[in-house]
Amino acid sequence: MTTAGPRPAARHRADDRRTAPADAGHWPDVAAVPRASWPVRAITTSVVERALRRLPLRVRFTDRAALGLGGPLMEVRDPKAFYARIGTRGLIGFGESYMAREWDAPDLVGALAVLAAHAADLVPPRLQRLRSLWARPQPHAQRNTPNGSRTNISRHYDLSNDLFAVFLDETLSYSSAMFRGFPADWTLLAAAQQRKVDRLLDLAEVRGGTRLLEIGTGWGELALRAAARGAHVTSLTLSKEQRELALERVRRAGYADRVSIELCDYREARGTYDAVVSVEMIEAVGAEFWPVYFRTLDERLAPGGRVALQAITMPHERMLATRDTHTWIQKYVFPGGLIPSTQAIEETAHEHTSLTAARRDGFGAHYAETLRLWRERFTERADDVAALGFDETFRRLWTFYLAYSEAGFRSGYLDVQQYLLTKEDPPR
Template structure:
């Protein structure tokens, strides 16, 4: 049971959260004194050995030194963590019950030690205490449409506020660091061009793109002379991508369909899919990779960009309901590199030919998005997104950036061939 109570707003002022929009942020879960005490003991033990400074209001500071994390309301913080684990940790941030001068730095430490935060005995009992994924968020054809819509149909105008002019919502590929905003569009084109080069997309290529985004890759392929069929489940993305195709005069070369990958038909010389597999779910990875295989002509090439995580961590958390699932990407699961290659080997005729990792580039991409989003907070508010949403989105970007900075997450570009077409 949860009780609605005032929260501590960002900046320490008392405020309220819209309980209709954010019920589990507005309400603090009821937790017994014993549960809170056990949670506090486990949390303090976990944090005391980390290179962090965790300051509990009205109490002491634990940790070995490093980035500061301030717990402003320890009772509510422990109630949420003790009831909902990492989901509660994120909700406590949305409620303003904890904060950090540099959230990315603090979250990077936590991400780097993710495997050790929960004591081994509790890890073995994970199935008993970890929240389970809702059945309705399975990535069936209908479930996928609902899951995709909850994120990508939020508002094209919202995404345009923090993405660069290419509207690319995936990792860029920079020439070097530090990355700056004025280099982001070129770095996104570099990423796209590298994928198209891997797939050998050129004049006359029949290209299937699974996951349209807002159309930049399709436009770039069409400029090379390819004929592109691009699939999306997002109504909003499709509408804007079609508008961009018309504005570029590429309607004769680009077709954008509102279509599940499982419903794709035809044969293509190349297939490209950018950060789509993370939305598929482990249950449907075989179907996804079989689609790449079945749609690809003999001698064709698949270029895939995918976020990955360590295999052991994927196995440990694959059935767990996380803060990201609840608030950002319902139904998602980041695969491991091992899972990708095993699925391809066991369910397709595709041959892994190349893999390149560039996780540090994603960290920089996310930093630039986060800084842009923060700078444009008034415009975000003008679109009708409240303070809690803006805090949630900032946390999502910081949380993701920390994953890449810590090495917990990586991003890969894969090349798969059919009938060993590489010479």
């Protein structure tokens, strides 16, 4: 799973963080409510309130009657600012309004899950057809060219290793775990992460002597467990912070002779490998470069080899409708990111490679539990986040991001897959 927003330098005392206004220097689009003309406000109010009346939500305003059919509570504290942001910036404005404390929800995941479940019909069909007129396109600067990818990845993963350590378990795994059952608790997370890694290594048939290419290092857990099997691992990352800590973990484990971690774009990979594993990396590739990504998997894989791929997915129709739209997640969390559909993955692999999708297993409910544990840990350790120099606006941003993601999986809007892709031996 990148925060595009800046890291504020100011540190606030724990008892001040809930009331401190957004720093205009670091968060200009949160600190200032955008100007919206009367027609924009009127149309936005009409469209949004019509949608809210039909949802299993209870939306309470300070200046008008509550809306909704009942369910999780949303409290809109500043309706004028709330509608001005949505009217001028759409869903980006909706997220910024939360960051600015203009609305809140006691059960944030529950409220967002309702919205996620109805994402396809929140906007009337006639306005959906005019999406290109009102939805902002993705910034050209966030294209995932080799240089662009380095910048995009750095803006998230180079925030601070200490920040991620606040809410991740000791394996430092930042992707979906696999639990034995629900509900899960924090003490089970590390084992569930290792179970996920081991299943991927099993899919790729990684064993002693296997030459393994990992695209997307994370903080090194998969490389460590592959090396423990006797594999020789080449792992690629664009994050300097991740590479530094992953190398330290490799040295401590005594696997420096088996694991090489390179600061390298996947397009620059060389050599041939018996297996390739890539965990939740495709979401940072961008649709424009999906064919290049899959061709890289194909070209680096020896005949008879296997690719194990873990990917977050979304419905194909929603992916097509939103793929060119600039989103709140892209602006503040994952610049240049795009979640594919299973159809897009399978069609791209089929059309651009000799790889065959031999198996696919979805486990979205496991990601919802993983995100819940991260979110609860992040909230419990808010003072530790503040001590690292991250202000209250940043904390609300990340609370919203983790809750927004969890809601996507709980509603079924998002899923996560483990793929096995195979490459047949050439005929003799």
